[in-house]
Amino acid sequence: MTDPRRTLVTGVIGSDTHIVGNRILSMALEKAGYKVVALGALTPATDFIKAAVETDADAILVSSLYGQGELDCRGFRDMCVEAGLDDILLYVGGNLVVGKQTWTEVEQRFLEMGFDRAAPPGARVETVLEWLAHDFATRENPPVPPLTKGGSKAGGL
Amino acid sequence: MTDPRRTLVTGVIGSDTHIVGNRILSMALEKAGYKVVALGALTPATDFIKAAVETDADAILVSSLYGQGELDCRGFRDMCVEAGLDDILLYVGGNLVVGKQTWTEVEQRFLEMGFDRAAPPGARVETVLEWLAHDFATRENPPVPPLTKGGSKAGGL
Amino acid sequence: MNAPATADLARLPLTEQRLPDDLFSRMRSENLARWPTGAAVDIDEAVELHRRLPRHKQLAQVMRHAVAERRCLTQPRGGFGTFEMHRDLMVALDREGHADVVPTTTDSYTRNEQWHLAQQGIEESERLGRSMLNGYPMVNYGVARARELIDAVDKPAIMLTGTSMPKLTGEIAFAGGYSGYLGSGIAYTTSYTKELSIEDGIRNYQYLNRLAALYQERGVELHRRQPGFLTGTNIPPSIAIITCVLDCLLAAAQGVRNYGLEMGETLHLVQDAAAVAACRELCQDYLVRKGYGDVFTPVTLLHWMGAWPQDDAQAAAIISYGGTLAAISGAASVTTKSTHEAFGIPTPQINAEGLRMTRMAIYLARKIRLDGMREFEDEKELIKREVRPVVDKTLEMGDGDVALGAVRAFEAGVLDVPWSPNRGCKSRIMPARDADGYLRILDPGLMPFPKDVMEIHKAKLRQRAAQEGVAFGHELAVSSVYEIAEPVAKLLSDRWMR
Amino acid sequence: MNAPATADLARLPLTEQRLPDDLFSRMRSENLARWPTGAAVDIDEAVELHRRLPRHKQLAQVMRHAVAERRCLTQPRGGFGTFEMHRDLMVALDREGHADVVPTTTDSYTRNEQWHLAQQGIEESERLGRSMLNGYPMVNYGVARARELIDAVDKPAIMLTGTSMPKLTGEIAFAGGYSGYLGSGIAYTTSYTKELSIEDGIRNYQYLNRLAALYQERGVELHRRQPGFLTGTNIPPSIAIITCVLDCLLAAAQGVRNYGLEMGETLHLVQDAAAVAACRELCQDYLVRKGYGDVFTPVTLLHWMGAWPQDDAQAAAIISYGGTLAAISGAASVTTKSTHEAFGIPTPQINAEGLRMTRMAIYLARKIRLDGMREFEDEKELIKREVRPVVDKTLEMGDGDVALGAVRAFEAGVLDVPWSPNRGCKSRIMPARDADGYLRILDPGLMPFPKDVMEIHKAKLRQRAAQEGVAFGHELAVSSVYEIAEPVAKLLSDRWMR
Ligand code: B12
Numbered sequence A, B: 001m002t003d004p005r006r007t008l009v010t011g012v013i014g015s016d017t018h019i020v021g022n023r024i025l026s027m028a029l030e031k032a033g034y035k036v037v038a039l040g041a042l043t044p045a046t047d048f049i050k051a052a053v054e055t056d057a058d059a060i061l062v063s064s065l066y067g068q069g070e071l072d073c074r075g076f077r078d079m080c081v082e083a084g085l086d087d088i089l090l091y092v093g094g095n096l097v098v099g100k101q102t103w104t105e106v107e108q109r110f111l112e113m114g115f116d117r118a119a120p121p122g123a124r125v126e127t128v129l130e131w132l133a134h135d136f137a138t139r140e141n142p143p144v145p146p147l148t149k150g151g152s153k154a155g156g157l
Numbered sequence C, D: 001m002n003a004p005a006t007a008d009l010a011r012l013p014l015t016e017q018r019l020p021d022d023l024f025s026r027m028r029s030e031n032l033a034r035w036p037t038g039a040a041v042d043i044d045e046a047v048e049l050h051r052r053l054p055r056h057k058q059l060a061q062v063m064r065h066a067v068a069e070r071r072c073l074t075q076p077r078g079g080f081g082t083f084e085m086h087r088d089l090m091v092a093l094d095r096e097g098h099a100d101v102v103p104t105t106t107d108s109y110t111r112n113e114q115w116h117l118a119q120q121g122i123e124e125s126e127r128l129g130r131s132m133l134n135g136y137p138m139v140n141y142g143v144a145r146a147r148e149l150i151d152a153v154d155k156p157a158i159m160l161t162g163t164s165m166p167k168l169t170g171e172i173a174f175a176g177g178y179s180g181y182l183g184s185g186i187a188y189t190t191s192y193t194k195e196l197s198i199e200d201g202i203r204n205y206q207y208l209n210r211l212a213a214l215y216q217e218r219g220v221e222l223h224r225r226q227p228g229f230l231t232g233t234n235i236p237p238s239i240a241i242i243t244c245v246l247d248c249l250l251a252a253a254q255g256v257r258n259y260g261l262e263m264g265e266t267l268h269l270v271q272d273a274a275a276v277a278a279c280r281e282l283c284q285d286y287l288v289r290k291g292y293g294d295v296f297t298p299v300t301l302l303h304w305m306g307a308w309p310q311d312d313a314q315a316a317a318i319i320s321y322g323g324t325l326a327a328i329s330g331a332a333s334v335t336t337k338s339t340h341e342a343f344g345i346p347t348p349q350i351n352a353e354g355l356r357m358t359r360m361a362i363y364l365a366r367k368i369r370l371d372g373m374r375e376f377e378d379e380k381e382l383i384k385r386e387v388r389p390v391v392d393k394t395l396e397m398g399d400g401d402v403a404l405g406a407v408r409a410f411e412a413g414v415l416d417v418p419w420s421p422n423r424g425c426k427s428r429i430m431p432a433r434d435a436d437g438y439l440r441i442l443d444p445g446l447m448p449f450p451k452d453v454m455e456i457h458k459a460k461l462r463q464r465a466a467q468e469g470v471a472f473g474h475e476l477a478v479s480s481v482y483e484i485a486e487p488v489a490k491l492l493s494d495r496w497m498r
């Protein structure tokens, strides 16, 4: 991990009550040294952005399990930009769509919405920690190695 | 059933030990009024033909369950013809090939070998009784209704 | 985001007492006015409709017969975002899945009374040709469409709504011919909501229960049901049963007479059988003690409610075992999942497949019971020794009033639910799985379990920690969340002799 | 078609006695000369090979450890007609299926020593690019290829050969590094052959057992195993166990010390658990009585051996339950099937899936035992009361010699097997399933079961007949053959309240 401590906002978006994975993830991030602002379940998109602005966060980690994430996450990047969080790191993970769909297609949909990485169902916290470490390191030294789109790795899970 | 009593030869072809379905079938045929010559399990193709000639049989019902029926049944119709049983009714049934294959293709293979009907896995005796009744009736009154290839019905099981 | 309790409700102080007729009547008018489809609800017409339903489409009757005949019924979940998709789903579950009870799961916007969002979801679903909602928006489609759904199947239908705000959904569903409704004030509020208070959750379900009782008064028995599976995450039987007892006392107080109790499977044969027996006996005990001698309380088990493995083969084993457990435990019904569980809402065909797997498993295990088996009897006794002190303390805290007691007990942590998203629930209790496969209590939080009982739980979990060479602590709870979802080669290695 | 017993064997009158060294040595030379690949068998080299195998690839050791650790291992069946196909299959079962034991099923020509036909089968399979044989032609491919197969997997390998003529297949397999061989004189002869006499079957397996003992003398313990599943068609436990006892006494007499016992599952939890316990105890009883105090006899259950349903979902439930039954019964291993069972030999992937389903089911039911449960203890006792009179009568008929007794008892119908294709077996005994799901004896034929025991069986079956309104008789046996293969909606209707 790099100093100064990075701040991450976590939460479960929309009307989604699935808190378990998000809570385990938040605890693991804290244990790994991040400052975590955990908004919990049933969090409107606007609350994520507000919290990120208030805490000057480096990344927002959006959980969505219940299938309606595809509706809830639309325009999320635009709202960030409007709030001045132009290049805040955006991850999304969980069971992002309704039903069992081909992961590469689902991932593409969320990358196009402006998320930097999307995690497929059942992703483990170790993966998320690796992603963050890599992406923050890359941001500090932009030229080498180049920022790979999150998707490419996520797909390999 | 039509008089005079029809004679049927039954047995399990080749090195195949699966006797249960064949035995149940033979008992049901007898109960339905047929004269049944039951050769049992592990019966070489030649034994079927010999028995059919000796008893002047009207039909041979070959069981094959173990998967090697496709090898065992090759040339069966030719052997019948050689033995003078030119148009004896030939049925085959059981698990005719190795593995789960598309039934319509399997059926086609056995019809091409000269069987009049082929029964897919798990066929019930009621079906076999219907087939026999229909086919013998048709043979007595060849013009109406025309003999439909057994296959078409078998496929609908 | 969550709709506030109505003004009327706020007027009376919280109590378990039956809602007075006049107040309830005013509450209904207000409630039905909240969305245009509410206007179509006419109780007289609805009662007539239910009366005309054949008995085999009335869930209350079907549950009574199932128990009398010692059957274990199957019931899936399922809901899609448009009427056509949803009707086809219900038909498939009936005809291809041979479901004994056909469900309608509502979508999560409807659950949260965000009907405008649900409307957008319908439109998006129609535009894209695939369901964008995770359930059927019952309120938006209204009463007439609900009746068409009931007509489309030849089974009783139940609403699965995972909500603490059931008032309008419930009105429309009952009016539409649905004869079952799953949900309760304590269980759903602690497991499905973040901001809603336990008090408001209880009040909302007092409305729904009072509504069911209104039908009962008119001669139509409806089946109400309690979701004791809670957060579905390693809920030990006693925690589930505590909520079952309290929720069913609250329902009985409103006049409900046909009230199902649900528990998620622990996936341990003996523990599940003991849980079903203990749940049935304890609920009846407390009902009788409170003077309700005539409440019918069938017990339902649910297929594993925690995280599922991604491998179809492993999932199939959990589904089948889920049927086995339900049959052997003597549950009146089992709520099924599918091999798609780890990924997303199943297609109608995959859903039907899960039903047939379960049905076959039930057939295979028919008539087997564990009664008399030492381990079973011991476990049942243990569960009772966990439930009674907590329920008794809760009643005491409410001076005998269940509603008051529940609210105060949650505040004090005397009542608690593991992994709860709700701010009014401490969620300090932590369960974990022991080395024999039983769900145990690692940390009771502030719940008043007897010392000797907690010693049993801890000893079992220490045994696991020792066997696996891990620390006895929180990590056991976290690894237990993942456990059943792990690849089978990790759970039971084939490299054990290396 | 069946190869006759060798001239040498015919010289000695039949007896259970260990084959004398010199005679056995001459028999081996003759045997190995029957097909060109026999020449490659060199016992010294083979012993060296087995010694060098890691312990986790020696089935005898693996079975001993499994029992010591109370594990339930998984083992599929499987064989394809060409070397490449078969190797790929073995690898898939090991890596994707996590099989604890990897099989090689031989094809039916090899089983009947029709090696010329097997050769044609190999060629046809290669020509068409799909297996035309239902197993691997072990003799045709010979020793060196067998060793390549053993090298390709990291598990012990077992031969599954369903034959009463195991002499050359066994020589080649053992020389190739296979450490297990399934088959026995009484079980396979009555279930897999038509013309071969019980006497010849016993003689052929005396050879194979004597061969295993030869390795044992050289310090290499091989695992021999008995196929008590017989014709796989509703075999009640006692019938299976009677053959287990007799076949294992015959094997012990030849010097075998590691001898597995197999039984098909009845699909009734209590009956299967009782069967496993009874089988273990009875075999040990009789072994000790005959002076063999050191024979290790692990018990294996097999997934349902009768007709399977065509619906994948139903099949999955039977597979999973098959794992559950094996685990709870305390079986040392379970032999698995797949969702393709009703249709044909499964692909490697479908086969591996069946293994994972079963493995998950075993994990879920780990550590559960029924010991002490009344119904279980009663059933175990009932089984013993069926087995003992028949085995005792058989020994008596042989004047204490098991081989002679078995032959005479089959002639007299004292020993019998349901649905047998063998002319030397009366097959008058008829089993059927009772209303509680137990396999019962409808008609004992000439088997000397005690009167009171038969009364229990008949009463149970009369109960079923009455419940279903059918006649008490043969039809019950026939409908029981189809039962498990029926569509689930027929077995457990969802229209029960109409
Ligand atoms: C437990 C559970 C519940 C519990 C939730 C309890 C609670 N309050 O948390 C209960 C029973 C309440 C519940 C309710 C519902 N559920 Co639910 N539930 C599950 C289940 C079985 C497990 C989820 C879980 O806890 N997993 C364990 C944790 C540790 O894993 P996780 O949540 O996946 O999180 C990990 C990763 O995804 C990743 N991750 C998570 N967030 C993020 C974020 C980022 C940025 C990254 C990088 C990674 C990441 O890291 C986490 C830690 O490893 C899943 C199916 C499954 N997975 O097996 C269904 C599932 C999620 N539920 C589903 C549904 C539909 C519902 C309901 C709508 C309907 C219903 N069944 O009643 C309601 C939802 C109500 C609502 N308004 O939201 C569906 C979603 C369908 C879809 N997407 O197509 C699922 C997939 C089941 C299914 N196949 O139908 N559910």
Ligand code: B12
Residues within 6 Å of the ligand: B015, B016, B017, B018, B019, B020, B021, B022, B024, B025, B060, B061, B062, B063, B064, B065, B066, B067, B068, B091, B092, B093, B094, B095, B096, B097, B098, B099, B100, B118, B119, B120, B121, B122, B123, B124, B125, B128, D077, D105, D108, D111, D134, D162, D191, D192, D230, D231, D232, D233, D305, D306, D307, D308, D309, D340, D341, D342, D343, D344, D345, D346, D419, D420, D421, D481, D482
């Ligand atoms: C019981 C059984 C056995 C028993 C047989 C006992 C005996 N002596 O009869 C035992 C355990 C001995 C056995 C052995 C083997 N079996 Co087996 N066995 C089965 C099983 C499970 C059921 C068969 C059965 O009895 N069905 C019940 C009866 C009533 O139905 P039926 O036989 O299908 O007969 C009905 C119909 O098919 C029809 N019918 C039958 N014959 C005819 C003929 C005509 C003309 C018509 C119109 C209709 C018809 O009417 C009958 C009555 O309804 C099947 C799989 C399944 N179906 O579930 C495998 C199966 C047939 N066996 C199979 C195999 C490979 C074997 C073995 C080679 C390997 C092994 N497992 O050891 C050995 C064979 C040894 C040998 N040399 O033949 C395979 C065949 C594979 C394939 N075709 O691809 C099957 C399909 C299992 C599988 N999926 O792998 N088996």
